[in-house]
Amino acid sequence: DAKTTQPPSMDCAEGRAANLPCNHSTISGNEYVYWYRQIHSQGPQYIIHGLKNNETNEMASLIITEDRKSSTLILPHATLRDTAVYYCIVMPEGQGFSFIFGKGTRLLVKP
Amino acid sequence: DTGVSQDPRHKITKRGQNVTFRCDPISEHNRLYWYRQTLGQGPEFLTYFQNEAQLEKSRLLSDRFSAERPKGSFSTLEIQRTEQGDSAMYLCALQAAAQTSGDQETQYFGPGTRLLVL
Numbered sequence: 001d002a003k004t005t006q007p008p009s010m011d012c013a014e015g016r017a018a019n020l021p022c023n024h025s026t027i028s029g030n031e032y033v034y035w036y037r038q039i040h041s042q043g044p045q046y047i048i049h050g051l052k053n054n055e056t057n058e059m060a061s062l063i064i065t066e067d068r069k070s071s072t073l074i075l076p077h078a079t080l081r082d083t084a085v086y087y088c089i090v091m092p093e094g095q096g097f098s099f100i101f102g103k104g105t106r107l108l109v110k111p
Numbered sequence: 112d113t114g115v116s117q118d119p120r121h122k123i124t125k126r127g128q129n130v131t132f133r134c135d136p137i138s139e140h141n142r143l144y145w146y147r148q149t150l151g152q153g154p155e156f157l158t159y160f161q162n163e164a165q166l167e168k169s170r171l172l173s174d175r176f177s178a179e180r181p182k183g184s185f186s187t188l189e190i191q192r193t194e195q196g197d198s199a200m201y202l203c204a205l206q207a208a209a210q211t212s213g214d215q216e217t218q219y220f221g222p223g224t225r226l227l228v229l
Contacts, residue, residue, distance in 0.1 A: 043202050043220035044154065087153055098144060099218060101153025
């Protein structure tokens with residue numbers, strides 16, 4: 001079973017920030033938080049990952065709480081092309097571990 | 112571009128037929144994963160390879176399923192005697208070895224093969 005909990009759906013206005021929450025209260029010390037998204041009929045797309053510190057890249061920012069029990073993915077200026085299912089996954093450090101996906105959050109960006 | 116291609120992108124077959132899917136990495140990746148995704152669900156792990164060795168299989172991988180990675184590069188996933196319950200998207204993902212200590216190796220997914228069994 002997935003170790004994360006996400007709301008099933010969210011809406012966001014185009015141009016506004018989209019803040020997608022994820023709970024992972026049973027996360028272990030060596031587990032990373034990963035975010036992927038899946039646009040309809042495509043394979044999952046990597047967005048960002050982090051361990052303890054907040055992370056930012058050209059796609060998004062990842063805010064991880066100090067106790068690491070939850071995180072938020074921020075898309076700073078959502079566009080219609082950001083409409084997708086967003087998955088939050090925890091993954092142990094190292095190789096050879098498969099991702100365990102939940103159902104994710106379906107984000108709808110509205111004009 | 113994730114560096115992964117899958118072929119075919121779509122496959123329609125009749126129940127009882129055999130099908131084979133292929134995953135081609137564009138560059139070298141030592142780990143290759145197969146996932147299955149049914150409608151409305153997240154992807155589910157099927158199996159993975161380190162180079163040519165198949166190291167883990169999910170209980171979802173029944174004896175009708177077989178996967179190979181003969182030279183440690185491309186991989187094939189075959190389903191024999193297909194059933195309607197096999198209808199799904201089959202995804203391939205690649206993971207490279209970490210270049211720096213402490214770096215986590217991200218998995219990059221291909222576009223998937225969508226199978227419909229009639």
